[in-house]
Structure formats: C-alpha cells, structure tokens
Amino acid sequence: HYDLRLEMDGVLKSWAVTKGPSLNPDDKRLAVHVEDHPLDYGGFEGTIPKGQYGAGAVIVWDRGSWNPVADPDRGYAKGHLEFELSGEKLSGRWHLVRMRGKPGEKRENWLLIKGDDAAARAEGDPDILEQRPESVKTGRMVEDVAKGDVAPKTRALKASPLAPRAKKAALPEFVEPALATLRAAPPTGAQWLHEIKFDGYRLQARIDGSDIRLLTRSGLDWTDRFGAGIVDALRALPAETALLDGELVVETGNGASDFPTLQADLSKGRDDRFLLYVFDLLYLDGYDLRKAPLSDRKAALKKLLDAAPATLRYSDHFDESGALVLRHACRLSLEGIVSKQ
DSSP states (O other): OEEEEEEETTEEEEEEETTOOOSOTTOOEEEEEEEEEOGGGGGOOEEEOTTSTTOEEEOOOOOEEEEESSOHHHHHHHTEEEEEEEESSOEEEEEEEEOOOOTTOOSEEEEEEEOSSTTOOOTTSOOHHHHOOSOTTTOOOHHHHHHTOOOOOOOOOOSGGGTTSOEEOOOOSOOOOOOOOOOSSOOOSTTOEEEEOOSSEEEEEEEETTEEEEEETTOOBOGGGGHHHHHHHHHTSSOSEEEEEEEEEOBOTTSOBOHHHHHHHHHHTOOTTOEEEEEEEEEETTEEOTTSOHHHHHHHHHHHTTTOOTTEEEOOEEOSOHHHHHHHHHHTTOSOEEEEO
16 A cells, blocks of 8 residues: 655654555545654655564655645644645645544544646546656665665765775674773863764674674674664665664654663564664775774765665764863763764
C-alpha cells in the first residue's frame, strides 16, 4: 500500500492509501488514518522488520511540500483538509475528507481526492502509479529494496586529499577506540577542540559494500540490536568502505541524550528513536586516516554525512575555549564535553 504523510504540529500525520493516489478527481481513494510518525521517518527507505507497523520494503515514492488552502488545524478537526501539493510526481489541489464512521468502528476512514485542475487526469489517461513506480530518492523499485539491492552511490569525496598522512590500507575488522579520561577542568590552548559528550552506546560503524556492522567499543557485533533504520542509513552513504566512530543515543524533549531511555527502548525492541552521532572518520575507501589531523578527518566526515538520512548526525566541535563550552553544556544540562587534540 501507499502512505500519505503531511507534516503538522511537529509530526507526520499519516494515512494508509491502500490503492495509492489517483489523478482522476472521480476516483476517490480510501485513506485510513493511522498513528502519527516522527519527522525523521519521512525520508526512510529500506526494510521494516517483521512484527513492526508497516513491516516490509519501503521506498520514498514522492516527496515535496504541501500548502493548506485554509487553516489546517481547523480543517483536520472538522474532517476536510484542502491543500496544494508540489511534489516530483504529485501536484495541484487535493482533498482529504473524513467519512462518517459506522457504529463501533475503530478505524478512521478518509477519502483522498484529486482536485479538478490542470494537474488532474481523466478516466482512460495513463495511471501515475504505473508510469512512475520508482523511488524519487534512489530510483529503486519496492522489489529492489525487498531483494536487498543497494541504492546507487555517488562518491562524495576521496580520502587521498588527506595525504600524505592518509595511508593506503585494507579495511580493518575493528579499531580499538580511543577512550576519554576524566579531568577536573578542560585543557587550554588552540590545539584542542571541544565536542559535546553523549550519554549512549559508543559504536564503530563498519561499512564494507552492502555489509554494515555496528561494533561496541569492545568489538562485539550489536548490529541486530539496533534495527534496520541506522543500518539502512549507513548503507546509503557515498562510500564503498568506511569506518566511523560515534555514539548511538535517544534524545529527550530538551535535545539531551538519555541513557536510561535508550536502555528502555532496547528492552522493548523499540528502534524508531535511535540516532547515531558520528564524531570521527577512521577509514575511507582504501585509506587509513588515523594518522591524518583530526580537523581534516572531521572535515571529510562532515562532507560524507552532508546528505545523510536524519538518523545519522555529524557531531560538530567548538573552537571556543573549553571552559566556555563546558559552561554552556552545564547550563543546558548536557552530559559533559570531550576535548580532543
């Protein structure tokens, strides 16, 4: 089936459109209102594990913007949303109309109806679903995702510009991570950069073609524990081989990472809130980068993550004094800071 998602009030209001949208105004399509989804879900493309809502292969069939014709909150409450779509496949005026429910019926049925305008089609005209079945994000079909076919990659960068400190080498199985030591005060000097400390699981993401592994700081393979979202996001990066150092977290309402909430989500099998903050790039496409300056590695990492899905975050650093960064971290009730040379 197809899912229509409209951003409202900080979430994605969602309708399951069984037969998909039609450009014929006379062809009213059933749209079952389902639970709200987080905004990050809007760009997800991959496989949802069995047992979870919407299990199976997912592609981004269309994307764009929507503009309500009238007050969307009022229209949503009354059961008639009228809006304009500006997508890569769908455009023009559309209506979502709530149907009167039958006694005892739990599900909320709406109708998705195309407005009669220049973007509309008449009966007998080509079906947009048959004309354009591919993902607007990767060009893949649903069947490609189901088979595990990897999205085509365009190299975003090469490691060789980090030479002469970058060394051509085979992709390591695992690199012993550098661990922080506790200090009473942050170090001083221009040779230090300062990052926010996260409260989560330190992970090493190993990319070897379509094979993605998430390794703990002791080298244990925890890939299966974190669901498909992070793995699919890493698989979509423009790199054939890479080793990334980061921390997997769940954030609370104020944006701070929260380890007890992360543990609770893991125990419940919930993986929709996981974020991977990446702060170092150790290896990329045939080059070991560990001898290159940290500032150069982070610049390459930032470029690598430039168009990454929202579940992957670049952990930026601050060029201010460590004392100032620490004061701000304390004011925001963050875990702390990490200073690196």
